[in-house]
Amino acid sequence: MPERVVVVGRETFETFAVALAAADVVVVDVDEVLVDAADEFADSYCLPALLANAAEASGSALADPLVAKHVVATAREHGATTVAHSGGERLGTCLHALAPDLRVIVLDHAPAASRTVWSGSAVPHGDDPQELVVTFDRGVPVALDGETVTAGQALREVNLRTGGHGAATLITAHRELEEITLERDLVRFKRRVERRWGELVHDGLWYSPLKDALDTFIEHTQGDVSGEIRLVLHGGRATTEGIRAAV
Incomplete structure (x- = not known):
């Protein structure tokens, strides 16, 4: 029976094809799973950071545990035993905490840059107070x-x-x-x-x-x-x- 793998990233699946092949993962079929977790991110991750006055916390530091939670849920739902990601050590730590039984493949690819409601973005603002x-x-x-x-x-x-x-x-x-x-x-x-x-x-x-x-x-x-x-x-x-x- 083919092994099911959850690949984490905003990049296209083809971006990871070479890295997956190097990890002896043969791609047979692909299903894309999109999760809208904007409200959950604000209420369950940004709000605790606000209560903790965590001014130095980055958006990615708050997003990684949320991503890990949904990745593990997706892996369980689809019977996957492996997760492949390019999110860095922190995401890997979160994944291991939630699902130490999952095999984790770290892909050698820089993650796509993203902004969150916590880290904000360079939006225009008026000159007047x-x-x-x-x-x-x-x-x-x-x-x-x-x-x-x-x-x-x-x-x-x-x-x-x-x-x-x-x-x-x-x-x-x-x-x-x-x-x-x-x-x-x-x-x-x-x-x-x-x-x-x-x-x-x-x-x-x-x-x-x-x-x-x-x-x-x-x-x-x-x-x-x-x-x-x-x-x-x-x-x-x-x-x-x-x-x-x-x-």
Whole structure:
């Protein structure tokens, strides 16, 4: 019975043909699987990064665990025993954490460049300063200028208003709200936790027990992080003009 292989990448399958042949994989038939995970990415990967104030986290560091999750699900659904990818060591670490039984072939091909709602893109923005009011409820951005939004909508809209700096802007607002709503020692300790959280994500350890424990701690700290932050946006930067904590 032919071996089933899941090949990960935005490139065409033919791009990987030589590498697969070198790994003794003979291609007989190809089925393409496309997954729309934009909302899942925003809610389950970008939002935890926002709560952790992970300004240094790259879009790919947050996307790799999501890609790994869907790759493993696809492999299970189609009875595949092998995964081939060119996503680098971090993606491989995520795959191994979720499915250590799968054979993994690393393809020698640079992955296609991509932008995510977290990393933003170089979109035009006006020269005039703009005011933005972000409302948070338990650490989650729930409204922009009084209009209800999801986490993904907040990131996309602030990206547009800041020329691609949506994540950094929301993190700035979130951190400053924490400074006035959380007890000082808790803030100080959370900043240490945030640094370790970022290191784990950078290293592909999204699915590690320590990362899960840090997520639980971070989520527990957010109960009182509610209120409004008034920002002035100019030149891709955000300046805080006022903070009002929820009563």
